Amino acid sequence: MHIIKVDAIDSTNSFLRGLNREDKLVEKVCVLAREQTAGKGQLGASWVSNPGENLTCSVFMPIQKIEASDQFYISMLVSLSVFDALQTFMIPKLSIKWPNDILSDKYKICGILIENIVNNGRLTGVIIGVGINVNQKNFENLPRAASLSMLSGRNFNVEEVLHSFLYALEKRFAAFDVSGFMSLKQEYEKCLFRKNKPSMFKDREGDSFVGIIQSVTQQGKLQVLLEDEIIGEFDLKELQLLY
Structure with a gap:
């Protein structure tokens, strides 16, 4: 996957949307920012992250097998990809808070924002924005937020976290088949925060x-x-x- 590294940017999702408008992206590409000045979360919320301490990236993935009406497949795939990646770093008590926040115990460590690209009524691509709290130690006025470092007691290489996530993401997308929806759904549901409680x-x-x-x-x-x-x-x- 091609990776574009930038120092400071308003939003990695916005950056990729602009690239797609100019060039009509057809290949996988990731943009990694050291700092986002206007990061986005779900439902228009902002995503605040200290420069250089966390993973802030967006990935364009071309879509061929998923219909626009089945777009929640993508949310499940991405959530499970982050889950897979964080498991490799031995992050404890991972869960998915519906629809796609990643928690460790009760603390939010990752937010995901997915934007679909639709042409002539068909889903042709998706922009996946991911923010993982990696080494940040203080989250002012965010009592439910934590970082991998806070939870594990050690610092991480942000790019190592990125590559672990991209590996899991590409593996999940390559293996995905619409016919396997039920098994994917069951795997996702097993990871849901507070399921059956x-x-x-x-x-x-x-x-x-x-x-x-x-x-x-x-x-x-x-x-x-x-x-x-x-x-x-x-x-x-x-x-x-x-x-």
């Missing part, structure tokens, strides 16, 4: 309720067991897990 949630109106995470739908909605044995289905804008 009573948990507190907040709905879009701000009301709290107790439910038990069961699974996800093919479209990526979270299925939660509610009172009276009812299974509710929620998308990202409809539900917040309180923990």
